[in-house]
Amino acid sequence: MNGLSKVFKFIAKPVPHCLVCRNAVASAGYPFCENCTVMYSKLICLPCGECGKQIAKCGCIEVPPCIRFYRLFEYEGDAAQCIIYNLKKRASAVDYTFIARRLWERICDTSGNISFDCVCYVPRNKKGTAKYGFDHARLLADALAKLFGVPCKSLLMHTGAKGEQKRLSRHYRGFAVKTRFDINAKALQEGKLPYKRVLLADDIVTTGNTMGECARILKACGVRQVFGVAVGHTPDKNKGRRLSDQNGRSF
Numbered sequence: 001m002n003g004l005s006k007v008f009k010f011i012a013k014p015v016p017h018c019l020v021c022r023n024a025v026a027s028a029g030y031p032f033c034e035n036c037t038v039m040y041s042k043l044i045c046l047p048c049g050e051c052g053k054q055i056a057k058c059g060c061i062e063v064p065p066c067i068r069f070y071r072l073f074e075y076e077g078d079a080a081q082c083i084i085y086n087l088k089k090r091a092s093a094v095d096y097t098f099i100a101r102r103l104w105e106r107i108c109d110t111s112g113n114i115s116f117d118c119v120c121y122v123p124r125n126k127k128g129t130a131k132y133g134f135d136h137a138r139l140l141a142d143a144l145a146k147l148f149g150v151p152c153k154s155l156l157m158h159t160g161a162k163g164e165q166k167r168l169s170r171h172y173r174g175f176a177v178k179t180r181f182d183i184n185a186k187a188l189q190e191g192k193l194p195y196k197r198v199l200l201a202d203d204i205v206t207t208g209n210t211m212g213e214c215a216r217i218l219k220a221c222g223v224r225q226v227f228g229v230a231v232g233h234t235p236d237k238n239k240g241r242r243l244s245d246q247n248g249r250s251f
């Protein structure tokens with residue numbers, strides 16, 4: 001049993017609760033009550049908030065230097081907000097397994113039989129990890145790694161800084177960016193990460209700055225291709241409107 005399974009064992013609640021409204025749910029292994037099943041079905045059918053295409057077919061959201069960014073739904077409306085909120089605050093194996101499976105399906109639908117050398121994650125800050133007792137992005141990455149049959153690795157660490165700041169990592173000195181994140185020195189082999197293609201997971205992407213920052217660190221440490229994945233993405237309404245004006249359609 002790895003460390004993470006132990007976390008699940010001790011934190012996971014015996015009675016499953018709905019991932020949206022937190023009422024008890026009847027069927028084991030499925031994280032929604034009857035009402036919220038309908039809300040969830042609607043949520044995952046909502047189009048990209050920027051280009052208006054189905055999320056599975058949208059390639060408009062770019063999180064450089066990630067080669068591609070995948071997400072399950074747009075972070076809009078009550079159901080999306082409750083799901084992200086609950087994922088951050090409780091570590092239920094049912095929830096993470098379900099969400100990771102949907103993301104895994106999304107990635108396979110979009111990119112076929114893509115494989116990764118490992119899955120890693122945008123680490124939670126120390127305060128949040130201490131408060132809730134777990135790193136939600138790590139739980140997501142771990143569940144995704146199992147589906148891809150690859151290891152989940154802690155390649156990054158949170159420096160404890162807030163926002164764009166102070167510390168410049170010695171591992172990517174060439175880079176004039178102040179950062180909240182740093183490479184996990186324990187993951188380096190002869191000064192480099194021994195992975196060529198990595199999937200980087202987080203719960204939500206808004207501007208893409210955080211995921212981009214983490215992807216840059218990975219690349220500066222030798223990873224050739226970083227793919228990003230998040231449960232939710234906050235659409236930029238202004239961008240959506242501009243596109244809609246250009247295309248003469250509304251959504």
Ligand SMILES: [Zn+2]
Pocket residue numbers: 018019020021022023032033034035036037
């Ligand atoms: Zn519910």
Ligand SMILES: [Zn+2]
Pocket residue numbers: 048049050051052053058059060061
């Ligand atoms: Zn789009």
